[in-house]
Amino acid sequence: MAIPKASQAFPRSEYLRRLTAVKSEMQRRDVEVLVVTTPGNITYLSGYTSKSGYVPQGLVVSLKDEEPTFITRRMDGPAAIHQMFIDRNHVIGYPEALIANPDRDGYDAIIDVILEKGLDRKSIGLETEFLPALIVEKFRSRSARAKIVDCTNAVTWIRGVKSDLEIAIMREAAAISDAGMLRAKEVIRPGVREADASAEIVATLVRGADGKPGTDVTSIFLCATPRTSTCHICWTEDIFQQGSQINLEFSGVRHGYTSPLMRTMSIGKPSDHIRRLHEGEVAGLEAALAAAKTGRTCSDVAVAFNSTLKKHGFEKESRCGYAVGIDWTEPTASLKEGDRTILKPNMTFHLMLGNWIGEDVGYVISETFRVTDAGGEPFTKLPRELFEI
Amino acid sequence: MAIPKASQAFPRSEYLRRLTAVKSEMQRRDVEVLVVTTPGNITYLSGYTSKSGYVPQGLVVSLKDEEPTFITRRMDGPAAIHQMFIDRNHVIGYPEALIANPDRDGYDAIIDVILEKGLDRKSIGLETEFLPALIVEKFRSRSARAKIVDCTNAVTWIRGVKSDLEIAIMREAAAISDAGMLRAKEVIRPGVREADASAEIVATLVRGADGKPGTDVTSIFLCATPRTSTCHICWTEDIFQQGSQINLEFSGVRHGYTSPLMRTMSIGKPSDHIRRLHEGEVAGLEAALAAAKTGRTCSDVAVAFNSTLKKHGFEKESRCGYAVGIDWTEPTASLKEGDRTILKPNMTFHLMLGNWIGEDVGYVISETFRVTDAGGEPFTKLPRELFEI
Numbered sequence: 001m002a003i004p005k006a007s008q009a010f011p012r013s014e015y016l017r018r019l020t021a022v023k024s025e026m027q028r029r030d031v032e033v034l035v036v037t038t039p040g041n042i043t044y045l046s047g048y049t050s051k052s053g054y055v056p057q058g059l060v061v062s063l064k065d066e067e068p069t070f071i072t073r074r075m076d077g078p079a080a081i082h083q084m085f086i087d088r089n090h091v092i093g094y095p096e097a098l099i100a101n102p103d104r105d106g107y108d109a110i111i112d113v114i115l116e117k118g119l120d121r122k123s124i125g126l127e128t129e130f131l132p133a134l135i136v137e138k139f140r141s142r143s144a145r146a147k148i149v150d151c152t153n154a155v156t157w158i159r160g161v162k163s164d165l166e167i168a169i170m171r172e173a174a175a176i177s178d179a180g181m182l183r184a185k186e187v188i189r190p191g192v193r194e195a196d197a198s199a200e201i202v203a204t205l206v207r208g209a210d211g212k213p214g215t216d217v218t219s220i221f222l223c224a225t226p227r228t229s230t231c232h233i234c235w236t237e238d239i240f241q242q243g244s245q246i247n248l249e250f251s252g253v254r255h256g257y258t259s260p261l262m263r264t265m266s267i268g269k270p271s272d273h274i275r276r277l278h279e280g281e282v283a284g285l286e287a288a289l290a291a292a293k294t295g296r297t298c299s300d301v302a303v304a305f306n307s308t309l310k311k312h313g314f315e316k317e318s319r320c321g322y323a324v325g326i327d328w329t330e331p332t333a334s335l336k337e338g339d340r341t342i343l344k345p346n347m348t349f350h351l352m353l354g355n356w357i358g359e360d361v362g363y364v365i366s367e368t369f370r371v372t373d374a375g376g377e378p379f380t381k382l383p384r385e386l387f388e389i
Numbered sequence: 390m391a392i393p394k395a396s397q398a399f400p401r402s403e404y405l406r407r408l409t410a411v412k413s414e415m416q417r418r419d420v421e422v423l424v425v426t427t428p429g430n431i432t433y434l435s436g437y438t439s440k441s442g443y444v445p446q447g448l449v450v451s452l453k454d455e456e457p458t459f460i461t462r463r464m465d466g467p468a469a470i471h472q473m474f475i476d477r478n479h480v481i482g483y484p485e486a487l488i489a490n491p492d493r494d495g496y497d498a499i500i501d502v503i504l505e506k507g508l509d510r511k512s513i514g515l516e517t518e519f520l521p522a523l524i525v526e527k528f529r530s531r532s533a534r535a536k537i538v539d540c541t542n543a544v545t546w547i548r549g550v551k552s553d554l555e556i557a558i559m560r561e562a563a564a565i566s567d568a569g570m571l572r573a574k575e576v577i578r579p580g581v582r583e584a585d586a587s588a589e590i591v592a593t594l595v596r597g598a599d600g601k602p603g604t605d606v607t608s609i610f611l612c613a614t615p616r617t618s619t620c621h622i623c624w625t626e627d628i629f630q631q632g633s634q635i636n637l638e639f640s641g642v643r644h645g646y647t648s649p650l651m652r653t654m655s656i657g658k659p660s661d662h663i664r665r666l667h668e669g670e671v672a673g674l675e676a677a678l679a680a681a682k683t684g685r686t687c688s689d690v691a692v693a694f695n696s697t698l699k700k701h702g703f704e705k706e707s708r709c710g711y712a713v714g715i716d717w718t719e720p721t722a723s724l725k726e727g728d729r730t731i732l733k734p735n736m737t738f739h740l741m742l743g744n745w746i747g748e749d750v751g752y753v754i755s756e757t758f759r760v761t762d763a764g765g766e767p768f769t770k771l772p773r774e775l776f777e778i
Contacts, residue, residue, distance in 0.1 A: 001749040003618055006625070051608050051621040054718060075707050078748050079619035096706045102722040132541070152521070199595035203399075206624075208587035213584030216623050217591060217606050219440050228487035229392055230468035234441040234605050236395070263478030317485045318464050321431060329443060334489040359467050360390040 003078045008047055008085055009255040011346045014165055015085045016066070018045055021062055021158045031125035031149050033114060035059040035139075036068075040327035041155040043256040046070065046086060049216065050079040053130075055099060056106025059212050062119055071110045073099065096109050107135050111142045129331075160323050161194050167370055170325070170348060173378030174211040174259035174368060176252020181263050185387050188307065190242045191266055194235035198222055205252050206216035218328060221249040228362035231354055243268050247364040249354070258328040259379050260350045262366035265387040277363045278386040280312025281353050285384065288320060288335070288351055289369060292376030298339035301376075305353070306337065316355045324350040325366055347371040351378075392467045396437055397474055398644035403554055404474045405455070410547045412440075412452055419459040420514035420538050422503060423450040424528075425457075427516050429716035430544040432645040435459065435475060436604065439468040442519075444488060445495025451508055460499045462488065468759060485563050496524050501530045514540035532552050545720050548571055551735045555646065559714070559737060563648035563757060563768030564598040565641020572654050577746055579631045579656055583624035587611055594641050603641050607717060610638040617751035620743055632657050638743070645715040648768050649739045651755035654776040666671035666752045669701025669776040670742050673775065677709060677724070677740055690765075694742070695726065705744045706754030713739040713757055738759040740767075 012381050022045065026034050036059040042048050045059055045068060057072040067086040074093030081088045094109035114120055120143040128136055130150045162170065183204040186196045198220055205214045222235040225244040238245070246265040251258040264270075264278065284305040291304035304319045309316060321335035325348055333341040335349055347370065354364040365384065369376035406488055415423050424450040431437050434457060445510040446461040456475040463482030470477045476598040483498035493573040503509055509532040517525055518541045520741065529537050551559065576586045587609055594603045611624040629635070635654040640647040653667065654660075675692040680693035690710045698705060710724035713738055724738055736759065743753040754773065758765035 003748040004615055007777070023585045049622070050619065051610075052402075074513075075620055075743075075745050078745070079616075079622050081748070082616060082619060083622070096708065097710060098719070100725065102712070116705060126659075128521055128523075130519070132517055133520070134517075136522045150523075173640070193602065195595055195597065199592040199602075202595055203432075203588040203592035206584055206591055208584065213588075215584075215625055217609070220606070221440075223536070227471060230439065231705055233468050235602075236604075237602055254542075298634065299725070319488060321483065322489070331489070336489065339489070344479055354464075356464050356467070359392040359470070 003082050006082050009169060010047065010165055012025060012085050014163060015045065015047070015321060017163070018158070019061065019068065022061055023156055025064060025154050025158060026061070026125060029149060029151065029154070030123055031151065032063055032122035034125035034151055035110060036061060036127055036155060038129050038156065039130055040207045040256070041159070043128065043326050044155065044159050045085040047239055048080055048083045049256045050076060050083060052076040054350065056110070060110065060112040060113060062117065069113060071106070071113055073106060089331055099133040107138060114143060122338070123147045123149045125149045125154070125282065127191070128152050130380050137175055153332060156330050159325055160332055160347055161344050162325065162370065163242055167346060169254050169257045170259050171379050172212050173252040173254040173257050174261070176205055176214050176254070177250065177259050177261040178380055178382050179209040179249065180205045180250055180252065181261055181307065181382055184248055185389065186309045188240055188246055188265055188267065188389055190240055194224060194240065195236050198235040205250065206380070208252065212254065215255055216253040218251055218258060223247040223362065229356050229359045233354055240267060245270065245274065247362055249364060249366070251328065258324065259368040260324060260366060261330060261368065261380055262352065262354060262364040263382065263387060264364050265389055267389045269388065270386055273361070274363055275386065276312065277321040277355065280309045280314045281363065281365050283312060283356065284309040285351065285353055285365060285367065289376035289378065291369055292342055292343060292369065294345050294371060294373045296343050298333050298335050298341045299337050301335045302337045314355070316353065318354070320353060321349045321351040324348055343371045344374070345371055345373065351376065393472050395682040399436065399554055401423040401474050403552060403727065404436070405433065405749065406552070407547070408457065411450055411544055413450060414543050414547060415450070415476065415514060418538060418540065418543070419512055420540065422508040422512035423514035423540055424499060425450060425516055425544060425629060426519050426520055427545065430516065430548070432715050433544065433548050436475040437469055438645045439465060439472060441465040441468070445499070447499040449502060451506065459677045460495070460502055462495060466627070466734050473664045483585055498525060500528060503532060509535040512536045512538045514538045514543070515527065516544070517541050518555055523656060524573065525773065542721060545719050548714055548719060549721055549736055550733050551737055551759065556735060558643045558646045559648050559757070560645040560768050561601050562641040562646050563650070564640065565594055565603050565643070565646050566650040567769055567771050568598040569594045569639055569641065570637065570650055570771055573637055574654065574778065575778055577629055577635055577654055577656065579629055581629050582626050583611055583613060583629065587624040590639065594639065597641065604644055607642055607647065612636040612751065618745050618748045619751070620745055629656055629697060634659065634663065636751055638753060638755070647713065647717045648757040649717060649749070650757065650769055650771070651741065651743060651753040652771065652776060653753050654778055656778045658777065659775055662750070663752055664775065665701065666703055666744065669698045669703045670744065670752065670754050671773045672701060674740065674742055674754060674756065678765035678767065681732060681758065681760055683732055683734050683760060683762045685732050687722050687724050687730045687732065688726050690724045705742065707743070709742060710738045710740040711738055722776060734759045734760055734762065740765065
């Protein structure tokens with residue numbers, strides 16, 4: 001019995017629209033075939049979210065074919081047939097003999113397909129972000145007729161501007177993030193173990209919101225006293241105490257898409273210092289969103305935030321945010337002074353205003369938003385509070 | 390106020406023992422300094438589990454220094470000081486100006502440290518598994534006096550043999566995996582949404598077992614009818630039905646260490662075909678563990694499994710397992726025919742006997758074990774059952 005197609009998160013027309021944009025970029029770069037290896041870009045162009053990327057796999061986009069071809073380990077083929085919008089004949093499973101084989105691996109299977117299809121006469125575009133140097137060299141030597149063109153982030157930049165369908169999915173992810181934060185507010189109490197509160201938060205992120213479950217779990221950062229100056233660690237075995245501060249960052253996930261959210265909580269009254277920092281940050285957040293209009297730049301948003309925060313007597317060293325979507329961070333545009341990326345409608349950013357000062361002060365607040373002509377429109381419905389418990 | 394040291398999962402002597410083994414390997418390769426970039430290897434040599442690896446970072450091991458030096462984004466410095474066993478002066482934070490900067494990035498900061506310390510006179514070892522080719526080129530061009538030696542997996546091979554302290558932590562992770570599987574058996578019922586059962590499983594993996602919480606969450610694979618031929622997908626929005634089969638794979642996590650576990654569940658009686666496959670697989674599992682003795686090879690274990698399964702009328706295409714530990718798969722030894730790696734005491738493997746046949750049959754069972762003179766000793770305490778619900 002053949003495995004059925006999953007119900008798709010997006011219609012076929014949406015994937016074809018994305019592929020048209022990618023093919024147009026390929027033509028601009030004079031590339032006949034593009035080998036997509038970054039997992040988030042494979043998701044973007046096909047709907048595939050299975051976790052097979054720890055072994056070689058590649059989505060081959062050719063100017064000649066409407067649909068791409070996916071080359072993957074044979075045991076991951078059924079998941080690809082199930083999840084991807086493409087025809088089952090466009091999923092090619094390579095044999096297990098290529099796993100943990102130093103002489104011939106899954107990338108050889110990808111090169112074989114390119115050579116068999118005669119796609120090596122012009123240039124081959126390659127996403128090299130996650131490719132070891134030896135593999136790039138293999139592409140070069142085995143397809144000697146073709147020029148290898150580094151196309152890292154070409155698809156990622158296209159992903160930067162979301163469709164309305166993608167925005168709808170990111171709102172679903174945001175609703176899950178909100179549910180997780182509200183659950184955090186309920187379960188964080190003196191005497192509770194950080195891990196037990198985290199268990200409740202994670203479970204909420206999986207159960208989801210509005211009848212739509214989370215489709216995956218991603219990092220949960222819970223940095224509580226005395227670790228509020230850290231930003232990327234999980235919970236610990238410690239017990240929350242009266243007076244503890246808790247910095248939270250996590251995201252619901254829907255079909256690969258994330259809408260990260262950060263909030264600070266305090267068990268009991270926060271210090272005056274943290275309260276003043278919070279006020280400055282919220283003012284900065286509002287100024288940044290007001291500046292995030294179509295036609296302005298990423299730098300303008302950062303300047304709006306930084307200058308407002310400065311008026312409140314604080315500074316933030318780290319950037320104010322980054323492009324966000326599938327698999328969280330898109331390594332393209334940054335909300336930082338000097339980034340001249342021009343804002344377009346439906347670009348989405350994580351306005352990440354975590355502010356870690358020295359080793360004992362850390363405060364976090366963030367919102368994921370989309371660019372509109374009227375400014376940044378956040379996806380969260382949570383108040384901009386320093387939650388007091 | 391300085392951030393305090395976290396309570397450490399291992400004593401200092403354990404880290405120094407690991408570093409001694411690494412330095413000995415460096416000498417064998419005539420490498421004066423080693424730049425460790427694989428996150429699992431950084432964890433192994435320092436205790437660091439913070440999720441900062443999405444931007445450049447490197448642990449620099451020098452033959453001249455007892456402790457390594459960690460170069461990381463400045464905002465991740467406090468987490469490194471907190472979690473790593475090393476002196477705070479050996480954590481160097483690079484400025485935010487190097488983030489999302491195409492001209493100069495965190496790898497330049499690492500190269501700067503090597504040049505300043507005068508460590509570029511001999512060879513520089515580099516883990517290139519996760520390094521883009523352009524970065525390897527940067528190391529080559531900026532440290533022109535030195536030869537760049539690819540040391541990918543050098544540390545990973547050393548990690549292959551665990552200490553008794555590491556085995557104890559992996560047993561803790563295994564107890565959490567067991568708790569998750571038992572929770573799955575409780576919550577998987579007809580009419581329940583896959584996502585809701587998964588929420589309970591994930592929460593259990595975070596709460597932990599025996600008073601020891603999970604320290605992180607990693608992938609949860611729940612592949613239920615009609616998706617039992619897939620292996621690396623998460624739960625869906627579907628509802629379990631009478632007659633559904635559910636293939637589960639996940640792991641508890643303790644301080645980065647995993648002990649993955651797979652079991653198959655069936656709501657109602659499984660088919661005769663699946664029951665016979667289960668019997669063959671369990672017999673193969675027992676044969677594989679019996680063969681996993683000190684001095685035998687990985688290939689011997691695979692032959693024992695495969696020949697036993699064949700007697701039951703089945704075959705399995707994919708390898709029978711792989712080295713396992715920090716961050717799940719160690720890309721070194723494989724339990725497959727032809728892998729001549731000699732088994733040593735306290736090597737740990739995920740004996741992964743998932744068997745996906747065509748597009749409609751899939752059955753999973755697995756155990757994580759350590760090699761002993763008497764054979765493989767599994768960490769799970771679960772029965773080798775096809776759980777009927």
